[in-house]
Amino acid sequence: MENKKPLTLIKIGGNIIDNPIELAQFLSDFSKIEGYKVLVHGGGKSATKMATSIGLVPQMIDGRRITDAAMLDVVVMIYAGQINKDIVAQLQANETNAMGFSGADGNLIQSEKRNHPTIDYGFVGDVKKVNTSLLETLLINGITPVFCAITHDKKGQLLNTNADTIASELSIALSEVFEVTLNYCFEKQGVLYDAEDDSSVITSINQELYAKLKAEKAIHSGMIPKLDNCFNSLSKGVQKIKIGHHRMLQDKKALYTTITL
Secondary structure, eight states: OOOOEEEEEEEEOHHHHTOHHHHHHHHHHHHHOOSEEEEEEOOTTHHHHHHHHTTOOOEEETTEEEBOHHHHHHHIIIIIIIIHHHHHHHHHHTTOOEEEEOTTGGGOEEEEEOOOSSOOOBSBEEEEEEOHHHHHHHHHTTOEEEEOSEEEOSSSOEEEOOHHHHHHHHHHHHTTTEEEEEEEEOSSSSSBSSTTOTTOBOOEEOHHHHHHHHHTTSSOTTHHHHHHHHHHHHHTTOOEEEEEOGGGGTOTTOOOEEEOO
């Protein structure tokens, strides 16, 4: 069997999207990455801002957005529209031939509406299936896919879907064909031992250390689902996972966290 070709998949968080200067720098760095690559982006504060401006009250439970019909309209407009197309346009300016996608386009990511015993999340999707063959076709024809956090259920319903999970599921699916490195880029230098101290980067975390850090409450809240996603991805074929500031993409001296089994 021939060696798999490397592919870099990057998920950028909302804090980069909210800062036009940071976003422009990140997209410049992303464009310099050689070989096959995929970008997944979150939504930043824009959806909350838009919702509030039209009188909607955003609801969150455990860091996850409750998406009723009115909020779904807003997140589709902002994530799949404004943010996605702005990123694609900036990538074109950086000589990267990008195309923007929701999960519904080309049936690339199929989800099902979340069924929770006690919480009604509304129009929130959990990923069930990735169209790997179409993604592979796009990539080998020189297209860089840019995914927003919107998927569909193949029954005509769009669903708001966690961007970290989309990145993880795409990485798992693409690892059948490519040697995948998954990068989670956000405003910090990595997973921190002390959230108040930016220099307290934990440079490497395996499952044993992760269990210890959770027990000590050094890792908590939003970082737990992110790291759970990471270990799930590694156990299903993803080669390597890095978490840190986007400068790690081009700066060989940058600190970041590597996740291993």
